[in-house]
Amino acid sequence: xxxxxxxxxxxxxxxxxxxxxxxxxxxxxxxxxxxxxxxxxxxxxxxxxxxxxxxxxxxxxxxxxxxxxxxxxxxxxxxxxxxxxxxxxxxxxxxxxxxxxxxxxxxxxxxxxxxxxxxxxxxxxxxxxxxxxxxxxxxxxxxxxxxxxxxxxxxxxxxxxxxxxxxxxxxxxxxxxxxxxxxxxxxxxxxxxxxxxxxxxxxxxxxxxxxxxxxxxxxxxxxxxxxxxxxxxxxxxxxxxxxxxxxxxxxxxxxxxxxxxxxxxxxxxxxxxxxxxxxxxxxxxxxxxxxxxxxxxxxxxxxxxxxxxxxxxxxxxxxxxxxxxxxxxxxxxxxxxxxxxxxxxxxxxxxxxxxxxxxxxxxxxxxxxxxxxxxxxxxxxxxxxxxxxxxxxxxxxxxxxxxxxxxxxxxxxxxxxx
Amino acid sequence: xxxxxxxxxxxxxxxxxxxxxxxxxxxxxxxxxxxxxxxxxxxxxxxxxxxxxxxxxxxxxxxxxxxxxxxxxxxxxxxxxxxxxxxxxxxxxxxxxxxxxxxxx
Numbered sequence: 467x468x469x470x471x472x473x474x475x476x477x478x479x480x481x482x483x484x485x486x487x488x489x490x491x492x493x494x495x496x497x498x499x500x501x502x503x504x505x506x507x508x509x510x511x512x513x514x515x516x517x518x519x520x521x522x523x524x525x526x527x528x529x530x531x532x533x534x535x536x537x538x539x540x541x542x543x544x545x546x547x548x549x550x551x552x553x554x555x556x557x558x559x560x561x562x563x564x565x566x567x568x569x570x571x572x573x574x575x576x577x578x579x580x581x582x583x584x585x586x587x588x589x590x591x592x593x594x595x596x597x598x599x600x601x602x603x604x605x606x607x608x609x610x611x612x613x614x615x616x617x618x619x620x621x622x623x624x625x626x627x628x629x630x631x632x633x634x635x636x637x638x639x640x641x642x643x644x645x646x647x648x649x650x651x652x653x654x655x656x657x658x659x660x661x662x663x664x665x666x667x668x669x670x671x672x673x674x675x676x677x678x679x680x681x682x683x684x685x686x687x688x689x690x691x692x693x694x695x696x697x698x699x700x701x702x703x704x705x706x707x708x709x710x711x712x713x714x715x716x717x718x719x720x721x722x723x724x725x726x727x728x729x730x731x732x733x734x735x736x737x738x739x740x741x742x743x744x745x746x747x748x749x750x751x752x753x754x755x756x757x758x759x760x761x762x763x764x765x766x767x768x769x770x771x772x773x774x775x776x777x778x779x780x781x782x783x784x785x786x787x788x789x790x791x792x793x794x795x796x797x798x799x800x801x802x803x804x805x806x807x808x809x810x811x812x813x814x815x816x817x818x819x820x821x822x823x824x825x826x827x828x829x830x831x832x833x834x835x836x837x838x839x840x841x842x843x844x845x846x847x848x849x850x851x852x853x854x855x856x857x858x859x860x861x862x863x864x865x866x867x868x869x870x871x872x873x874x875x876x877x878x879x880x881x882x883x884x
Numbered sequence: 885x886x887x888x889x890x891x892x893x894x895x896x897x898x899x900x901x902x903x904x905x906x907x908x909x910x911x912x913x914x915x916x917x918x919x920x921x922x923x924x925x926x927x928x929x930x931x932x933x934x935x936x937x938x939x940x941x942x943x944x945x946x947x948x949x950x951x952x953x954x955x956x957x958x959x960x961x962x963x964x965x966x967x968x969x970x971x972x973x974x975x976x977x978x979x980x981x982x983x984x985x986x987x988x989x
Contacts, residue, residue, distance in 0.1 A: 529924030561926055562950065568928060569953045576930075576958035703953070819915070830926035 469741040469765070469813060480517060480794075480869060481509050481542065483644040483654060487867040490770060492811075495519050495799035504785040511654070512544040515773070515792035516785075521803035521823065523782070524795045527774070528829030531560045534774035534793055536831060541773055541870060542794060543653075549662050555715040561830050566702050567716075571834065574622075574694045580837040583621070587842055590617050591849040599853055599883045603860060606877040611732035614846055615725045618838070623720060624693020625681060633677070637721040639670035645867040647875060671718055678717040694720070727768040728839045730866075730873030731824075732846055734766030737874055738813040740859040748815050749851035758815040759843040764822035765813050770798040770872045772826060797823045798872055855882040885980040889916045889934070892988040901975040907984060908932035908971035918986040925971035927951060930958040932970040937983035941966050944973050944982070962987045 470489065478491030485491055498505050498519040505517040518524050527534050537560045539545045550558065556567035573579060591614060598609040616634045620627055642648035651668055682695060698716055701707050708716070739745045748754055771794045780787045787793060800823045802810040807817070825833035833839070857879055864876040887910060888898045901910040911919035911932065920931035927950040936944050947955070951969050959967065970984060 525924075529926065531926065561928075565927060565950050565953075569950070569957060572954065573957040573960075578958075578961055703949075825922070827922045828924040830923055830928045832923040832929050836922075 469738045469811065471811070480507055481511065483867045483869050486770070486869045486872065487865055489865050490767075490798045490872050492799075492802055495796060495802065496804075499799060499803060504783045504787065506785070509542075512542070513792060515542060515794055516787055517771075517794050517796055519796050519799040519803075521800040521806045521821070524797070524800045524823060525828045527793070528795060528823075528826065531564075531774075531830055533777055533780060535560050535777050536564075536772075536774060538775035539773060539792075542771075542792070544792075552711060553715060555712070555719045557719065557831060564830055566704070566706065567698070567708070567712075568834065570697050570700060570702065571694055574697055575834045575838060577837045580841055583618070583838070584841060584845060586621060587614070587618065587845045588849065590614055591846050595849055595853055599881065602882070603878070603880045606736045606879045607729070607733045607874055608876075610846070610850070611729045611736065611877075614732065614842055615728040618728075618842060619721065619725050622694055622724065622838075624685065624690065624695065629677075633674075633721055634725060636670040636674050636677075637718075637725050640668050640674070640718060641722040641726050641871055642866055642868055642875075643668050644870075645875070647867075671714075674718050674721060675714040678714060724835050726871060726873060727833075728835075728842050730768040730871070731763045731766040731839060731843055733874040733877055734768075735762035735843065735847060736850075736857070736879065737859075737863055737877055738762070738765055739857050740879060742813055743856070745813060745815060746851055746854070746857065749847055752816070754815040755844055755848065757818050757820060758847065759840040760820045760822060761813060761815050761817045762843055762847070763824045763839065764801050764807075764817075764820060766872070767798045767801045767822070767824045768872055769824065769826070770868075770870055771796045772831070795823075795826075797826065853884055855884055857881045885975050885977060885982065887975070887979075887982045887984065889914075889919070890937075890983065890985045891917065892986060903975050903977065905975045906971050907934070907973040907975070907982075908969070910975065911970060916986065918989060919970060921971060927954055927969065927971070930954045930969060933959050933962065933987055934968055934970045935964055935966045935985040935987065936968050936973075937985065938966065940979070940982050943978060944968060948972060959987075 472489060472492035474491035474493045476493045476497045478485045478494040503520045503523060506514060508514045536558055539550055540557055556564055594613045598604055616630050620630045639649040643653045646652050698708055774793045776787045776789055776791045776793055778789050804810055806821060825836040860880045861878040863874045866873040866875045886900055888896055890896055897914055897916050899910060899914045906925055908921040908925055912921045922931045923929035951972050955963055955967050
């Protein structure tokens, strides 16, 4: 049984957030992979852009940041140079500058360091699941998927537990800045000019900045060096120190990107369990935990695309990408590429190899938090599978209104606990 | 050039690699388990960490600054003097016969 079938007509408007509110337009992506793998989209609201949809093309281009640069913006939307400078994080830099920042936090997110969180994560899962399974029907995104990454975020940042709901609400307002359920300042529906120098054009960016400043002041007064924030403030080997703006933006990046992507991976995994009942049985009886997290994350692909900008003219599949053109890598499409994944719309927890690109594999911007994400996903599903006999959907799920973050924001389910 | 990967389970994988291809790309192309190359050779992930066999350490050249930093921060527990990121070792005639050991997971 398939988990979910795309309904777009094969010619969806990729610039429209409403398109993605019905789920990623996979019929369109399939057509583009087949017929027009370097596809130009004209756009009223900004400069047009190229869409790259094949797994192989994205893999080849992504390894080459000198030709396809991150340092002019990473979203579809245009930014002035001034806005870009004010809002950029190390996501919007190229090597070697990118490495200077990344190296400061790489250890904190490395596989062996992250592995030490396993028992913490299991405790949090115990807590979350024991509470939620007191009821039989609930929204699995809110009750389960949202909870674990939010509470882990507190451990990573070293923030007080009681601040977490507020932080996550602000993080949502940033990253889901096109969904009226998450922000009062919907990006494409009203002017957000006042906030154009803030992360994600959002007033939540200003709130988070203020919070980060106060938090660091409190922590330094108390001599508290828990969490990753103090790491980013340390001078680099060359003595360079992060600016206030860069710190603010890094904090916002952790709160936003470090949170909802894992949430939507967990939500997509639960959605798959509802429609492929054999998944629960496999989780309970088979040795699939080496491969299952990556398959769930492939299925989810929360980062639908990232943008690059060509630094020189490039010929590809009969098209000419000009220097200065925006180029979108649609990871969402690559992860359903039938030339790489057998039966791509089927969740196969033992899929191996699984060369999915959900973490931006193949390029310098490979997800910093990927080991943490895999670990959270594995432990959550191990603990969930131990506790239930069955799980089913009680209504249609709802997708986020965003062409940037793919996620199930509402997922009504019914479970039968053990 | 010819290269051999020695795996933690005691088995070997060998391949002929064209000049200019790096050892991470070669390992991924030949499905060498334990060499992932997640960042495409951009020194951002350290998932292509290998140990160079003693006879080959000098011939494979010096460790660069970022390579040094990545090995240091992310692979500290597994690091040895012969540790390299295999994306930084590029195939050339002088390396014909190279032997690389894949670290235990």
